Amino acid sequence: MAQTTPNHTQTVSGWAAHDSSGTITPYVFKRRHEITGLITKVGSDVSKFKIGDRVGVGCLAASCLKCDFCKQEEENYCDEIQLTYNGIFWDGSITYGGYSKMLVADHRFVVKVPDSLPMDAAAPLLCAGITVYSPFKDHNLLESxxxxxxxxxxxxxxxxxxxxxxxFGHHVTVISTSPSKEKEAKERLGADDFIISTDPEQMKSKFRTLDFILDTVSAHHSLGPTLELLKKKGTLMLVGAPDKPLDLPAFPMIFGKRSVKGSMTGSMKETQEMLDVCAKHNIRCDIEVVKTDQINEALDRLARNDVKYRFVIDIAGKP
Known part of the structure; x- marks a missing residue:
C-alpha cells in the first residue's frame, strides 16, 4: 500500500498483516519505532548527516523545541512530543512507524549507529536499550x-x-516467575543470581539485599514482594508502557525509605550516548531477523512469547 501526506515529497510503500485469504486486515501495532537504515537524501539545512550514513530513529519524531525540557535536551518530556508510530502529526499526516521501505525524519531526532554495531541488532536498542539505559544513568550506575x-x-x-x-560492573540478580529461564539468565547472559518470584522461601532469603531493581514486566503484577528485596534507601524503577498494570502494596509503611519511580525512555542526546556505550562494550540485542512475508508468522509467535528476544524485519531484503 502507499501513503502520501501534504508536506512530504516521497511516496512510501509498506506492509501490514493479512488473513489467510490474503486480504489486508486492520491490526494495531503497538511497537514499530526501532528503525535503522542508510541515509539516501538530506535537506539543505542538514549538516550533521550525509548520504550513506548509518542511522537510526526511535520512538521520538518531533517536539516543540521551545519549552524548558526541549531547551535542556530533555525533549522526551515535552508536552507536545510526536511519536513515530500510531500518531497524527501536526500537519495532519499519520505516523506509521518503520514498516516501510523509506522514512522521512527530522534530523534532530536521528542518531548515528556506530560502525561496530550491526544494523539489525542495533535497531531494538533504540527502544529497549534507551529504556533501560536511562534509569542506569539517572541512578549513577554507569561509573559506580x-x-x-x-x-x-x-x-x-x-x-x-x-x-x-x-x-557496568554490578552484581546482577534476575527475578522471574519462570524457573526454566535460570540457565539462560546465568549461562547465556551472565547473570550472577536468579530468584523465582513465586517461591516465598527464595524471596525471603534475598530480603533487603538489593540496592536497585529495574522492573521490566508489562503484565499485571504486585510490587509488594519485589519491594521487600530492596535495601534501605533502595530504589525500584518501573520501565515500559505508561499504562503498566501494577498493584501497589496495601500498606504504605512497606516503603520505609525506599522509593518507587517510573521511566519511559530517554532524550536524543542520551540515545546517542547509549549507542556509543553499546559499541564500546559490544552490547547488542539478541534478535531473530524475519522477511516481510514472515510478519504474520512472527506476530503469531510473539503472541506465544516465542522469541528471544526481538524480531527485526528486514525490509530492504527480498522476501
Missing amino acids: PGKRIGIVGLGGLGHVAIKFGKA
Missing part, C-alpha cells in the same frame, strides 16, 4: 561498579538490562 541490582523479567527489555548491568 559493585552495586547489587535486580532485573524483574527476562525478555526484550530485561536481557538488555542484564548486559548493561554486567558491563
